[in-house]
Amino acid sequence: MSAELRYPAKATSRGRPRNQVAHGPRSRHDGTLVRNPPCAVAPARAPGEAVFQLYARIAWYGFRRYSAYRAAALAGAFTNTVFGILRAYVLIALWQARPGLAGYDVADAVTFCFLTQAFIGPMQLFGGGLGMAERIRSGDAAIDLLRPASLQGWLLADDLGRALYLFLLRSIPPTIVGALLFGLVFPSSAATWAAFAVSMLLGIVVSFGLRYLVDLSACWILDDRGTAQVSLVLSLFFSGMVVPLNIMPGWLGTATNALPWAAMVQVPADVFLGKITVTDALTFQAGWAAVTLALGAVITRAARRKVVIQGG
Amino acid sequence: MIDVQEVGRTFTIRRRTGLLRRERRVVHAVQNLSFTVRAGEFVGYLGPNGAGKSTTIKMLTGILAPSSGRIQVAGLDPARRRTALARRIGVVFGQRTTLWWDLPLRDSFELIRHLYKVDRVAFRRRLDELTELLTLGEFLRTPVRQLSLGQRMRGDITAALLHDPRVLVLDEPTIGLDVVSKAAMRGFLRKLNAERGTTVLLTTHDMGDIEKLCDRVMLIDNGRLAFEGGIDDLRATAPEETSIEDVVARLYARGAPAAGQRQARGQ
Ligand SMILES: Nc1ncnc2c1ncn2[C@@H]1O[C@H](COP(=O)(O)OP(=O)(O)OP(=O)(O)O)[C@@H](O)[C@H]1O
Ligand SMILES: [Mg+2]
Numbered sequence: 359m360s361a362e363l364r365y366p367a368k369a370t371s372r373g374r375p376r377n378q379v380a381h382g383p384r385s386r387h388d389g390t391l392v393r394n395p396p397c398a399v400a401p402a403r404a405p406g407e408a409v410f411q412l413y414a415r416i417a418w419y420g421f422r423r424y425s426a427y428r429a430a431a432l433a434g435a436f437t438n439t440v441f442g443i444l445r446a447y448v449l450i451a452l453w454q455a456r457p458g459l460a461g462y463d464v465a466d467a468v469t470f471c472f473l474t475q476a477f478i479g480p481m482q483l484f485g486g487g488l489g490m491a492e493r494i495r496s497g498d499a500a501i502d503l504l505r506p507a508s509l510q511g512w513l514l515a516d517d518l519g520r521a522l523y524l525f526l527l528r529s530i531p532p533t534i535v536g537a538l539l540f541g542l543v544f545p546s547s548a549a550t551w552a553a554f555a556v557s558m559l560l561g562i563v564v565s566f567g568l569r570y571l572v573d574l575s576a577c578w579i580l581d582d583r584g585t586a587q588v589s590l591v592l593s594l595f596f597s598g599m600v601v602p603l604n605i606m607p608g609w610l611g612t613a614t615n616a617l618p619w620a621a622m623v624q625v626p627a628d629v630f631l632g633k634i635t636v637t638d639a640l641t642f643q644a645g646w647a648a649v650t651l652a653l654g655a656v657i658t659r660a661a662r663r664k665v666v667i668q669g670g
Numbered sequence: 671m672i673d674v675q676e677v678g679r680t681f682t683i684r685r686r687t688g689l690l691r692r693e694r695r696v697v698h699a700v701q702n703l704s705f706t707v708r709a710g711e712f713v714g715y716l717g718p719n720g721a722g723k724s725t726t727i728k729m730l731t732g733i734l735a736p737s738s739g740r741i742q743v744a745g746l747d748p749a750r751r752r753t754a755l756a757r758r759i760g761v762v763f764g765q766r767t768t769l770w771w772d773l774p775l776r777d778s779f780e781l782i783r784h785l786y787k788v789d790r791v792a793f794r795r796r797l798d799e800l801t802e803l804l805t806l807g808e809f810l811r812t813p814v815r816q817l818s819l820g821q822r823m824r825g826d827i828t829a830a831l832l833h834d835p836r837v838l839v840l841d842e843p844t845i846g847l848d849v850v851s852k853a854a855m856r857g858f859l860r861k862l863n864a865e866r867g868t869t870v871l872l873t874t875h876d877m878g879d880i881e882k883l884c885d886r887v888m889l890i891d892n893g894r895l896a897f898e899g900g901i902d903d904l905r906a907t908a909p910e911e912t913s914i915e916d917v918v919a920r921l922y923a924r925g926a927p928a929a930g931q932r933q934a935r936g937q
Binding site: 415423497505507663 | 732770
């Protein structure tokens with residue numbers, strides 16, 4: 359993804375207009391444009407720092423952009439909570455009939471249920487593209503391609519901002535309600551909390567990586583609804599959202615646990631419940647994050663060559 | 671500043687004509703197009719709907735690669751050096767916006783400052799200038815979705831100029847503006863070109879823009895250059911017509927002359 363980032367000082371100094379030597383008095387009379395403006399390019403700064411500032415700002419704006427739709431987020435929180443309660447009763451019945459299923463006891467199962475509800479918003483488990491497909495169809499992608507920044511990095515930063523906002527509004531309320539009604543199992547050590555935070559972040563990145571691929575498919579198939587639907591079904595079943603993956607017997611369980619969707623629900627939930635070695639969990643997630651992002655970067659390049667900006 | 675040599679761009683349209691049969695049709699949006707725009711010029715780019723203006727502009731900005739020919743803008747090949755070029759040119763597509771819909775105008779500008787690495791002091795000064803000239807000051811805190819079309823367009827022009835580009839490419843920037851806003855926009859563009867020396871290429875369907883602003887006009891029809899010259903040369907193609915609209919209407923109606931019998935080139 360860094361292939362598109364050409365920020366080193368060399369690139370900026372090349373972008374500097376040549377005719378800017380004048381250093382004479384340059385009074386600014388109001389309402390008049392000043393000829394021979396001073397160099398508008400920022401002085402040399404560590405390129406990494408500037409890049410970080412840019413993406414941090416994009417993430418912050420993503421956060422604020424979503425906060426314009428607070429009512430929708432609260433409605434989502436409400437739905438997630440109600441469904442969490444319903445599912446909890448079903449799971450309690452199931453685990454009372456089959457104690458120890460999937461290596462969870464009843465309290466673990468109920469906690470797992472509320473964790474999956476909490477993941478829905480930040481990980482966009484019910485689909486929810488990045489808007490790129492729509493922008494490709496409408497031709498607004500022209501604007502995105504005009505910007506001197508990596509499209510993928512841009513959207514990732516924006517998506518992290520979105521995820522943070524939805525975490526606050528849609529993850530915390532169901533968890534609190536679940537804890538009050540059923541008494542959830544919480545990690546006992548600060549280290550587990552920290553590992554869970556990292557695990558959740560990686561889960562969001564994997565979710566982004568997958569959704570980015572679905573969105574970019576619009577470059578080849580103008581209508582991405584088909585790919586979006588397939589992706590939705592895959593993410594619901596293979597993430598562990600519907601039932602814990604460990605419930606599945608034999609090779610099916612092994613296979614689903616190795617697929618990228620597991621990084622979005624099953625693995626972070628197991629980190630929270632302390633059912634998995636932290637290093638294994640984080641390595642697994644980081645691996646899929648790297649793979650999906652790298653694939654996205656390769657496909658972005660192909661898309662750049664391929665995509666025809668629609669509309670005039 | 672802009673150099674276009676024998677550029678062509680085709681689109682292949684695939685259409686389903688039967689259950690299994692598919693038809694391929696090739697559209698020549700731009701054919702064998704050559705022109706140059708020198709530094710500091712203000713050039714109007716005219717043509718009837720579907721002539722290939724927007725396609726040309728997409729190629730000049732690097733978001734669409736030409737099928738054939740060679741393009742140089744501000745010393746760069748747009749399709750190959752899109753990112754580097756973005757720092758040297760400003761682009762406004764009248765029907766689209768670069769601004770962030772849900773954020774106050776000011777925040778979009780701030781993000782553009784980071785994106786183009788404009789130094790804080792230079793940015794402040796430039797933003798003050800532009801907001802004053804385009805009377806945008808009172809809208810800086812308004813979310814973009816609450817702006818009117820004309821206000822948003824002024825915001826977009828500001829966004830395109832914050833990094834002080836040497837070339838400004840405008841695709842129908844006066845579309846949908848009222849007479850007052852249009853006059854303000856023209857005044858601003860003229861000033862920008864005259865005082866700051868910014869090269870401007872402008873497409874428009876408004877002949878007032880052409881008459882009031884452009885040193886030179888290029889007219890494209892069916893993807894080919896049909897006329898190139900000053901406003902007076904343009905009038906001279908139909909001396910019996912009084913309004914510039916009628917002159918251009920005649921040129922449009924006549925269609926593109928075959929390559930080779932092009933009108934005298936300006937300058
Ligand atoms: N993505 C595309 N796929 C297929 N054909 C296209 C595409 N984009 C443009 N064309 C065709 O190329 C031609 C030129 O289109 P273009 O948008 O450049 O016209 P224009 O001069 O900007 O017209 P207008 O004044 O209406 O904006 C048209 O015939 C159009 O149908
Ligand atoms: Mg057009």
